[in-house]
Amino acid sequence: MGALFALEGVGLEIGGHRILHDVTFTVPDGGITVLLGPSGSGKTTILRLLNRLDVPTSGSISFRGDPIDQLDPLALRRRVGMVFQQPVVFPGTARDNLLTARPGASDDELAERLRAARLDRSVLDQLADDLSGGEAQRLCLARTLATDPEVLLMDEPTSSLDPEARRHLEATARSLVERGMRMVWVTHDLDQADRLGDHRVVIVAGRPATEREMVRYLADGSVDEGAVDEGSAADEEDEGPPADEADDGPPAAEDGPVDDSPSRRADA
Amino acid sequence: MPELPTPLLAQDGAAHAAIGWGGLATSLLLVGVAVGLSRWQGLRLDREIVWASLRALVQLLAVGYVLVVLVDPDTPVAFAWAWVGAMVLFAAVTVRRRAPEVPGITSLAVVALAVSSAISLGVVFGLRIYPVAGRAIVPIAGMMIGNSIGGLVVAARRLIAELSERRPEVEARLALGQPWPEASKPFVRSSLRTALTSQIESTKAVGLVFLPGAMTGLILAGADPVDAVLVQAALMYLILGCVATNVVVVGLGLTRRLFTPDHRLVRLARART
Numbered sequence: 001m002g003a004l005f006a007l008e009g010v011g012l013e014i015g016g017h018r019i020l021h022d023v024t025f026t027v028p029d030g031g032i033t034v035l036l037g038p039s040g041s042g043k044t045t046i047l048r049l050l051n052r053l054d055v056p057t058s059g060s061i062s063f064r065g066d067p068i069d070q071l072d073p074l075a076l077r078r079r080v081g082m083v084f085q086q087p088v089v090f091p092g093t094a095r096d097n098l099l100t101a102r103p104g105a106s107d108d109e110l111a112e113r114l115r116a117a118r119l120d121r122s123v124l125d126q127l128a129d130d131l132s133g134g135e136a137q138r139l140c141l142a143r144t145l146a147t148d149p150e151v152l153l154m155d156e157p158t159s160s161l162d163p164e165a166r167r168h169l170e171a172t173a174r175s176l177v178e179r180g181m182r183m184v185w186v187t188h189d190l191d192q193a194d195r196l197g198d199h200r201v202v203i204v205a206g207r208p209a210t211e212r213e214m215v216r217y218l219a220d221g222s223v224d225e226g227a228v229d230e231g232s233a234a235d236e237e238d239e240g241p242p243a244d245e246a247d248d249g250p251p252a253a254e255d256g257p258v259d260d261s262p263s264r265r266a267d268a
Numbered sequence: 269m270p271e272l273p274t275p276l277l278a279q280d281g282a283a284h285a286a287i288g289w290g291g292l293a294t295s296l297l298l299v300g301v302a303v304g305l306s307r308w309q310g311l312r313l314d315r316e317i318v319w320a321s322l323r324a325l326v327q328l329l330a331v332g333y334v335l336v337v338l339v340d341p342d343t344p345v346a347f348a349w350a351w352v353g354a355m356v357l358f359a360a361v362t363v364r365r366r367a368p369e370v371p372g373i374t375s376l377a378v379v380a381l382a383v384s385s386a387i388s389l390g391v392v393f394g395l396r397i398y399p400v401a402g403r404a405i406v407p408i409a410g411m412m413i414g415n416s417i418g419g420l421v422v423a424a425r426r427l428i429a430e431l432s433e434r435r436p437e438v439e440a441r442l443a444l445g446q447p448w449p450e451a452s453k454p455f456v457r458s459s460l461r462t463a464l465t466s467q468i469e470s471t472k473a474v475g476l477v478f479l480p481g482a483m484t485g486l487i488l489a490g491a492d493p494v495d496a497v498l499v500q501a502a503l504m505y506l507i508l509g510c511v512a513t514n515v516v517v518v519g520l521g522l523t524r525r526l527f528t529p530d531h532r533l534v535r536l537a538r539a540r541t
Contacts, residue, residue: 014535015457015535028493051443052530053442053532053534054532055530055532068378070404073530073531073532074445074446074447074531075445077443077445078445079443081443082443084436084439084440086436088436088437088440090437090440090441091454100441100446101444101445140440143444144443144444145443147444186380234535258355
C-alpha cells in the first residue's frame with residue numbers, strides 16, 4: 001500500500017514554542033489511520049499541516065508523492081477535506097452550507113452528500129443553527145464531502161457528541177471508508193481508536209511516541225510526566241528514530257527507540 | 269449643485285464671532301466649575317482639568333497663528349497642501365495609538381486618509397464647490413480627516429476582533445478551499461457596517477439632535493442660517509463619503525495583511541477593550 005501522506009522531519013514552532021518536533025511517519029493510502037495521543041500532544045496540529053491551515057517550520061510533507069508546499073493550496077484543501085472538533089455551521093440553511101462548498105449544485109447533488117453523511121434530504125431547508133450537535137457535525141461532514149475530497153481529516157469529530165451521535169458518526173465514517181474514502185482520524189479515546197483504526201500512530205509531546213511510550217499509552221492511556229505539555233515537552237534532544245509506518249502494530253516498533261530511559265524523558 | 273456662499277466666511281461675521289481675551293477669560297469660569305466639582309467629589313482630577321484646558325488653549329493658539337499664515341491670500345497654496353499632509357500623518361499616528369493591536373495600521377491609515385482626502389478634496393475643488401485656497405483647503409481637510417479617525421479605528425479593531433473570535437468559521441471556510449477574500453467576506457462586511465453605522469446615524473440625527481460645528485460657527489459668525497445649513501449639508505456629505513472611503517480602504521487593506529498568500533489566517537492579537 002502506497003503512502004497517502006508522508007511526513008519527514010516535520011517541526012513547527014509558534015511564537016517561540018516548539019509544537020512539533022521531528023515528526024516522521026507515513027499515512028497508508030487506504031482505510032482509517034488514527035492519530036492517537038493525549039490532549040495537547042500535537043495531533044490536531046499535524047492535521048492542520050495536512051490541510052495546510054498551518055505550514056511546518058522544518059521538514060517536508062507530501063501528499064500522494066507530491067510535496068504539498070508545491071501544490072495549489074485551494075485545490076489541495078478540496079482534495080483533503082477537514083472536519084473540525086466542534087461543528088462549525090455557517091449562517092443560513094443546510095442548503096446554504098452545502099452550496100458554500102459546492103456553488104451552483106442541484107438539490108439532488110446536495111442530497112447525495114447528505115445521504116453519505118446519513119442525513120435526510122428534508123434537512124436542506126432547515127436552519128443550520130437549529131440542528132442538534134450530532135446533526136450539525138454530520139452536516140459539516142456532508143459539506144466537506146461536497147468538495148469531493150479524496151481523503152477526510154477528522155479532528156476528534158465526536159468529542160462534543162453524546163454516545164448515540166458518536167456511534168452514528170463512527171458508523172457513517174466506516175461506511176464512507178467501505179466506499180473507498182481514506183481518513184485520518186484524531187482521537188485521544190483508546191476505545192474509539194480500537195473500534196475505528198485500520199492503522200494508528202501514537203503522538204506524544206509533539207512527536208511520534210517511542211515504543212516504550214506507546215506500550216504504556218496503549219495499556220492505560222497514561223504518558224510519562226513531562227511528555228504531555230504541548231510546546232514545552234518536545235525537547236531539544238533527539239529521541240532516536242521516530243515511528244515510521246502507521247500500522248496495526250505499534251507504529252514505532254519497526255525502528256524502535258534508541259534511548260528511552262526515564263531520565264531522558266524527565267529532561268523533556 | 270448650489271453655489272455655496274464662500275464669501276460669508278469673510279463677512280463681517282468675524283466681529284460677531286470675536287469674543288476677545290476678556291471673553292476667553294470669562295469662559296475659564298466654567299473650567300473653575302469643573303475643578304470645583306472634581307474637588308467636591310474627591311475625583312482628584314483638578315490638575316488634569318487645568319492641564320487639559322491650558323494645553324488645548326496653547327495648541328489652538330499655535331494652530332490659529334499658523335492658520336493666519338495659511339489662509340492669507342498671499343501665501344502659496346502649496347503650504348496649505350503641506351499642512352493637509354501633516355494632518356494625515358498626525359491622524360495616522362492617532363489611529364495607531366488607539367488601535368495598537370492592529371498590525372501595520374499606521375501605513376494603512378496613511379493610505380486610507382490620503383486616498384479619501386484626494387477623492388473628497390478632488391470633488392470639492394474639482395466641482396468648484398469652493399475655490400482652491402488655503403482658507404478652504406485647511407478647514408475642510410481637517411474636518412474630513414478628523415471625522416475619519418473614529419471610523420478607521422472602529423473598522424480596524426472590529427475586523428481584528430471578528431477574525432479572531434470567528435477564527436473557527438474562517439478556517440472552516442478556508443478548509444473547504446475558499447480563497448481568503450471569500451472566506452473573510454462575511455466578517456469584513458460586518459466590520460465595515462459597524463464602522464459606518466455611527467457616521468450614518470450622526471448624519472441622520474443632524475439638526476434634530478445636535479447642530480454640527482461648521483454650521484454653529486457660521487451662525488455665531490453672523491451668517492444667514494440657511495446659508496450655514498447649505499454649507500453644513502455639503503460638508504456632511506463630504507464627511508460621509510470620506511469616512512466610507514477610509515473604512516473600506518482600511519478594511520480591505522487590513523484583511524489582505526491578515527491572510528498569507530497561501531490563504532492562511534495569521535495569528536492575531538486580541539483587541540484590548
